[in-house]
Amino acid sequence: MEMSALWKLSYGMYAIGTLDGERPTGCIVNTVIQITSDNPVIAISMNKNNYTYDCIKRTGRFSVSILSEKTTQNVIAKLGFSSGRDTDKFDGDIFAWEYMDGLPVVNENSCAHITAEVITMTEMETHYVILARVQDAKVTSDYNPMTYKYYHEVIKGKAPKNAPTYQAPEKITDKETWACQICGYIYEGDLTKEPEDFVCPICKQPKSMFKKQ
Amino acid sequence: MEMSALWKLSYGMYAIGTLDGERPTGCIVNTVIQITSDNPVIAISMNKNNYTYDCIKRTGRFSVSILSEKTTQNVIAKLGFSSGRDTDKFDGDIFAWEYMDGLPVVNENSCAHITAEVITMTEMETHYVILARVQDAKVTSDYNPMTYKYYHEVIKGKAPKNAPTYQAPEKITDKETWACQICGYIYEGDLTKEPEDFVCPICKQPKSMFKKQ
Known part of the structure; x- marks a missing residue:
């Protein structure tokens, strides 16, 4: 089996937000998909070791912030490179955020915000697949949504700066x-x-x- | 609720293949995601009205062909714009295909082929979420995977031809x-x-x- 075949699947970049008691916490995921169109249901996939998963299990609710090509690496680093077990991911002034329906959402150059309520969680070896009913959704900008490919190739600098889609984040040019x-x-x-x-x-x-x- | 917020989620373009008895059949979907990395599991979402779903339910197996930016509209039209109930989607010479582990896969400028065996099917109002264990996977080209955004904006001509990523399919230039x-x-x-x-x-x-x- 050529595992690299699976790397050809297309993903986005999303910040998941939820609450640990009254403390906002969250993480970065690649997989958020819409399942049904009317009264929409979305599915997300999340690693079992992720503290955000524990909190979603307790609260039954989470938000999705759809990141854009203008979202800076700092948002992804702050939410994705440490655990909510021992850090406050929404503290300090690393990025702008607010509450939507009581859940933290990222304002830093995001495309849209969604809040959702868990319907089922299906356990696989290393991950949970969470199906959730959308409670609210709003568009926050007309920026291009960030794909995982863009993040991997452009933001992390693995593609040359003159790649056709390259656009440096505004703040650091x-x-x-x-x-x-x-x-x-x-x-x-x-x-x-x-x-x-x-x-x-x-x-x-x-x-x-x-x-x- | 602004439903258009959900349009900002990122998807790919995939041909699903399965068997109706001995007859190959299939359809086009946007949602294939990898759930676990070791002994990989994938998830796909499929409309209940889709005849391919009925066939997957019977056979318990399906293939995924990851389409590329060079895949022509004819592949998507042939597999996606009619029902396998009353047409043979793999007949004629509209596009090149072959069998992989007994399942039809699209050769026409695809990026990769995956075959998978169903683990569970979860029913939502209009769709099923199918979790499946990957049986085999191979890379078939180094073309860029086609995203739904690319299909929508470039292939369907809703974006100007001089958009930075525009690349007309080779066969029709x-x-x-x-x-x-x-x-x-x-x-x-x-x-x-x-x-x-x-x-x-x-x-x-x-x-x-x-x-x-």
């Missing part, structure tokens, strides 16, 4: 930037001016883990 | 072509030279339903 080599967090400005005990606000790595871009 | 206004089938050459009783090989509409492109 004409400023000096430093990238955390662990989580991808982008620091804007002259990092050398930060004190020696500066740490990455997302993954808490020291200054030495940053490289100038 | 420098020939006279006529498009069936019902199913989108592309006729190559001078249609006026065909006899008056010519009908679209896919949807059986008369010659008068074609427009020169």
